[in-house]
Each structure stands twice: as structure tokens, then as C-alpha cells.
Amino acid sequence: MADEGELLAERFEEHRGHLKAVAYRMLGSLAEAEDAVQEAWLRLGRTDTGDIGNLGGWLTTVTGRICLDLLRSRAARREQPMDETFVPDPVIRPLSPVDPEQEALHTDSVGVAMLVVLETLEPDERLAFVLHDMFAVPFDDIAPVVERSPAATRQLASRARRRVRDATPSSEPDPGRQKRVLEAFMAAARGGDFEALVAVLHPDVVLRADAGALVRGAAGSRTLRGAKTVAESALLFARYTAAARTVLVNDAPGLLSVVDGRVHSVMSVTVTDDRITGMYILSDPDRLERVEALT
Numbered sequence: 001m002a003d004e005g006e007l008l009a010e011r012f013e014e015h016r017g018h019l020k021a022v023a024y025r026m027l028g029s030l031a032e033a034e035d036a037v038q039e040a041w042l043r044l045g046r047t048d049t050g051d052i053g054n055l056g057g058w059l060t061t062v063t064g065r066i067c068l069d070l071l072r073s074r075a076a077r078r079e080q081p082m083d084e085t086f087v088p089d090p091v092i093r094p095l096s097p098v099d100p101e102q103e104a105l106h107t108d109s110v111g112v113a114m115l116v117v118l119e120t121l122e123p124d125e126r127l128a129f130v131l132h133d134m135f136a137v138p139f140d141d142i143a144p145v146v147e148r149s150p151a152a153t154r155q156l157a158s159r160a161r162r163r164v165r166d167a168t169p170s171s172e173p174d175p176g177r178q179k180r181v182l183e184a185f186m187a188a189a190r191g192g193d194f195e196a197l198v199a200v201l202h203p204d205v206v207l208r209a210d211a212g213a214l215v216r217g218a219a220g221s222r223t224l225r226g227a228k229t230v231a232e233s234a235l236l237f238a239r240y241t242a243a244a245r246t247v248l249v250n251d252a253p254g255l256l257s258v259v260d261g262r263v264h265s266v267m268s269v270t271v272t273d274d275r276i277t278g279m280y281i282l283s284d285p286d287r288l289e290r291v292e293a294l295t
Contacts, residue, residue: 008044008045008049011055012041012044012059015055015056015059015060016037018056018060019036019037019040019059019060019063020033020034020037022060022063022064022067022130022131022134022135023036023037023063023066023067024089024091025110025115025118025130025134026063026064026067026068026071026126026127026130027067027070027071028088028089028115028118028119029088029089030089030091030290031089031290032070036063036066036067036070037063039066040059040062040063040066043062043066044059044062057137057141060131060135060137061131061137061141061142061145064127064130064131064137064142064145065145067127068123068124068127068145068146071123071126071127072123075122075123084208084223085208085209085210085221085222085223086116086119086208086210087112087116087208087209087210087280087281087282088112088115088116088119089282089287089290090112090249090250090254090266090268090280090282091249091250091251092247092248092249092256092266093247093248093251094247094248095246095247095248095253110134110250111171111250111251111252111268111270112249112250112268112280113168113169113171113268113270113278113280114164114168115250116208116280117163117164117167117168118130118164120163120167121160121163121164124146124148124156125156125157125159125160125163126160127142127145127146127156128142128146128153128154128156128157128160129156129157129160129161129164132157133157133160133161139153139154139157142157169270169272169277169278170270170272171252171270171271171272171277172271172272172273172274175251175252175253177271177274178252178253178269178271179246179253180274181200181269181271181274181275181276182246182253182254182255182269182271182276183246184196184200185197185200185201185234185269185276186241186244186246186255188200188234189234189235189238189241189242190238190241190242192235192238194231194232194235197227197230197231197234197235198227198228198231200275200276201227201230201231201275201276202227202272202275202276202277203226203227204225204226204227204277205225205226205227205230205275205276205277205278205279206223206224206225206277206278206279207222207223207224207225207230207233207278207279207281208223208278208279208280208281209221209222209223209224209281209283210280210281210282210283210284211283211284212283212284212285212286212287230279239259240257240259240264240265241255241257243257243258243259243264244256244257244258244267245258249266249267249268250268252268252269253269254266254267254268254269255267262288263288264283264288265281265282265283265288266281266282266283266288267279267280267281267282268280
């Protein structure tokens with residue numbers, strides 16, 4: 001018969017997927033999300049569980065508090081505003097079905113474009129929005145975490161909601177149509193067809209390429225705007241498109257480029273009216289090492 005510690009560990013594992021989903025939306029980093037979940041487990045071990053009426057709710061708010069501390073620390077260290085080339089860690093999945101135990105991370109998946117917007121929120125705003133709007137945590141439970149009244153916490157979430165709504169680009173909801181547009185982009189890039197590339201790109205398309213903190217601001221990290229400029233870049237990097245395969249990136253069709261057996265880049269897109277309006281490319285080798293374990 002399992003002892004009390006083993007039973008508690010089993011109960012925690014039942015919530016792990018949900019907690020990782022919370023932490024990922026809070027932090028935009030898979031590694032930090034794992035660390036936050038592990039810290040929640042350690043805190044649970046130091047707590048009298050007899051006083052916890054709702055373990056899932058308790059773990060969710062504790063994970064939120066851990067993430068809030070990380071965000072506040074991150075904001076304090078940041079001497080300048082977030083670089084506009086920043087791309088959050090993507091969640092990569094094959095197009096085929098995956099292990100049901102991993103589904104919690106992907107349920108109501110948040111796209112890369114929204115994660116970029118979430119990164120611009122103040123830490124308290126992000127917590128209130130993520131916990132309430134994405135995970136239906138009551139404001140009465142969030143308020144003690146941000147050390148505000150429930151009414152003030154509601155205002156935090158409302159302000160964040162407006163910013164997210166105004167800044168997140170609209171996107172085609174049909175994965176099949178998204179995939180067809182992405183395949184048209186790949187075919188044009190591989191074929192060196194500049195006009196076809198321009199045709200599949202929105203005139204105001206924006207490309208973010210994040211090659212990592214060490215080279216941010218250099219040629220590897222850049223933001224490009226406009227269909228012709230982005231099409232020219234796509235032709236320059238057609239070799240990597242040729243090496244790419246279609247995967248799910250945050251549950252939307254995207255491209256995983258593997259060169260010489262190593263992940264070179266991950267690209268996600270936003271599609272509106274059958275044209276690409278946004279492209280998000282992560283080519284930071286340090287962060288892509290963690291992606292390799294998922295591919």
C-alpha cells in the first residue's frame with residue numbers, strides 16, 4: 001500500500017500538465033515553466049496538506065505566484081524594453097496525434113503571436129489575465145497573489161484584456177486553410193518564385209527572427225516589414241525552407257527546419273484571408289536544443 005508521500009506525488013502528477021500550461025502562458029519559456037512546476041512541488045512538500053481543500057486550485061495559484069516572482073525579477077533585470085525581435089519558446093508537435101497525457105499543455109493552446117503580446121504586459125496584468133481569462137481562476141483567489149483587492153485585480157485583467165485584444169493579430173481559425181497557405185509559401189520559396197512569394201504574403205506582413213540574446217541586434221535577429229522585403233529574405237534562406245517539414249507549432253501549422261541532423265529554426269505564422277500576416281522564427285541554438293527533445 002502506497003504511503004502518504006507516494007499518494008501526494010500521484011495527486012500532484014495528475015495536475016502537472018495543467019500547471020505546466022499555466023506556467024508556459026505566464027512565462028513563454030518551456031524551461032522556466034518546468035522549473036516553476038518543480039518549485040510548486042517543493043512548496044507542496046513543505047505544506048500541511050490537511051489545510052488544502054482544493055489541491056488543484058491551490059497548486060494553480062502557487063504556480064501563478066512563482067511565475068509572478070520570476071516575471072518581476074525579469075522586469076527588474078531588463079534595462080531596456082523587450083527587443084522587438086523576441087520570439088517565445090514554441091511548443092512543437094507532429095501533425096499526427098500525441099500522447100493524451102500531454103494534451104493539457106495544448107488544450108485551448110495560445111499562439112506564438114499572443115505570447116509575444118503577453119510579453120508586453122506588466123507582470124501583475126499578465127497574472128490576472130492568464131489565471132482568470134485562460135484558466136477561470138476567480139478574482140478572489142488571484143487578489144492575494146498580486147496583493148490587491150478583488151476589484152483592483154479585476155481592473156488589472158480588464159486592462160490586460162484590452163491590450164491583448166488590440167495587439168494580437170487576427171488569425172485564420174481553420175488549420176487546413178493555414179496549412180495550404182504555408183505550403184504555398186514553401187513551394188514558392190523552394191522554387192525561387194519571387195512573385196508567388198509576394199502573392200502569398202500580406203502587403204504589411206511582419207517577420208520577427210530571434211537568433212538569441214548574444215546576437216540580438218545583429219544580422220541573425222531582425223524584424224522585417226512588407227511583402228517584398230520578407231519575400232527577398234525568404235529567397236535568401238530558401239535552403240532552410242527546403243530542409244523544413246510541416247509540424248504543429250502551438251497547435252497551428254508551422255515549419256521545423258533540420259539541417260545536418262540539428263534543429264536550425266522553428267517558424268510559426270499568422271494567416272488572415274489566405275495570406276501570411278505575421279512570421280515568427282526562432283533560431284536561437286541554445287533554446288532550440290530543448291526543442292530537439294520534443295521532435
